Amino acid sequence: MTTQTVEAGFDELRMGFAGEIIVPGDPAYDAARTIFNAMIDRRPALIVQCAGVADVVRAVRFGRERGLEIAVRGGGHGVAGRALAEGGLVIDLRRMNAATVDPVARTVTVGGGATMSHLDRATQPFGLATTGGRVSTTGVGGFTLGGGGGWFDRKFGLACDNLLAVELVTAEGHVVRASEDEHPELFWALHGGGGNFGVVTSLTLRLHALGPVTAMLLFWDPEAGPTVLRAYRDFMAVAPDEVGGGVLYMTGPPEPFVPEHLVGRLALGVLVVYAGPEAEARDVAAPLLRLGHAGEMIAEMPYADLQCMLDDPPGHRNYWSAEYLDSFPDEAIDRFCARADDEVEVDGSAGPALEVRPHVTGPLLRPLVVRRVLP
Numbered sequence: 001m002t003t004q005t006v007e008a009g010f011d012e013l014r015m016g017f018a019g020e021i022i023v024p025g026d027p028a029y030d031a032a033r034t035i036f037n038a039m040i041d042r043r044p045a046l047i048v049q050c051a052g053v054a055d056v057v058r059a060v061r062f063g064r065e066r067g068l069e070i071a072v073r074g075g076g077h078g079v080a081g082r083a084l085a086e087g088g089l090v091i092d093l094r095r096m097n098a099a100t101v102d103p104v105a106r107t108v109t110v111g112g113g114a115t116m117s118h119l120d121r122a123t124q125p126f127g128l129a130t131t132g133g134r135v136s137t138t139g140v141g142g143f144t145l146g147g148g149g150g151w152f153d154r155k156f157g158l159a160c161d162n163l164l165a166v167e168l169v170t171a172e173g174h175v176v177r178a179s180e181d182e183h184p185e186l187f188w189a190l191h192g193g194g195g196n197f198g199v200v201t202s203l204t205l206r207l208h209a210l211g212p213v214t215a216m217l218l219f220w221d222p223e224a225g226p227t228v229l230r231a232y233r234d235f236m237a238v239a240p241d242e243v244g245g246g247v248l249y250m251t252g253p254p255e256p257f258v259p260e261h262l263v264g265r266l267a268l269g270v271l272v273v274y275a276g277p278e279a280e281a282r283d284v285a286a287p288l289l290r291l292g293h294a295g296e297m298i299a300e301m302p303y304a305d306l307q308c309m310l311d312d313p314p315g316h317r318n319y320w321s322a323e324y325l326d327s328f329p330d331e332a333i334d335r336f337c338a339r340a341d342d343e344v345e346v347d348g349s350a351g352p353a354l355e356v357r358p359h360v361t362g363p364l365l366r367p368l369v370v371r372r373v374l375p
């Protein structure tokens, strides 16, 4: 399809289109094609920022009739960059970000372009929450359609376990609702199958009562890694469902709770989150607190604040790879720690830096190696 053939249909698409249509050369073009991962540099033929379902239907039909590759952009956080199509059509849903809470039915319905922050901020005043990603800027769409693990998935299940219904525009441009009762096979595929089954224009999720939560960020010298990780593994194996957490090697940030000798140096951090008050959290996490850490930040906070505690700014160059393990034997721990030692550039001011983050999701241990090349 030539550029001229695509452009020939723009006027037709623009007629009655409530959102914005952006093409190469427009002042807004570069900002509109920027996503979380700065490694991704793709140039779509057009980006349609939809304002509602009718816009999405028009965009899907437009792309389909012209044989354009179509990419759907939710929060734009997918590090592989599937939210952008080189030379294709991007259906950008970010304007469709409303979140409506039904506190009686304990459900929330969000637009297909809402982020976890839109969702969490809407449900927080009701003392309700659902499983979200570990940062608040992730799109609810891509996160939930891919499964979605978060701090409290041991208690509330994965995001997709809480999915009650979706509204979706099919590849034919039809609007359908999928739930256990309507299009149940499509609904099943949306539980972890990713974004390949249509453009999801809204998602309805189950909510759970959740009062203030406790976050504990504990720091150790990096040499303590093998001991701390073994203790963390054994702790998580028997911890109640109210506990979530993760371990990571990082460059110690210049915060008052980080010991001076670890600021700007390789440090080991353990984050334990607890669905309950601080006193209970301290009791539950006693096996870790007894290990003798070098620095700590322990605080009770609303869940929505916990969710944005680790928000990463966009614009960094990210390379991620992951291993899924159903156990975390000593040998794996030792290799994990050795690798962090080898590859972290402790001078965080320039050059490559490596963060290694093992997360615990449900019964599985998920060591996730994150290589971030700083800009």
Ligand SMILES: Cc1cc2nc3c(=O)[nH]c(=O)nc-3n(C[C@H](O)[C@H](O)[C@H](O)COP(=O)(O)OP(=O)(O)OC[C@H]3O[C@@H](n4cnc5c(N)ncnc54)[C@H](O)[C@@H]3O)c2cc1C
Binding pocket: 036, 071, 072, 073, 074, 075, 076, 077, 078, 079, 081, 082, 083, 093, 112, 113, 132, 133, 134, 135, 137, 138, 139, 140, 141, 142, 143, 145, 146, 147, 148, 149, 150, 194, 195, 196, 198, 199, 200, 201, 312
């Ligand atoms: C800093 C960071 C932290 C993260 N933490 C976690 C975590 O704790 N737990 C976890 O499970 N994951 C986590 N992720 C991974 C993240 O959940 C996935 O990359 C997710 O796909 C991002 O969704 P998005 O809508 O923001 O991304 P996008 O890049 O916009 O989309 C990702 C994919 O989903 C599709 N998609 C998005 N929205 C829709 C829609 N409405 N309809 C149809 N298809 C759609 C896109 O087409 C694309 O294929 C994290 C990612 C980052 C960058």
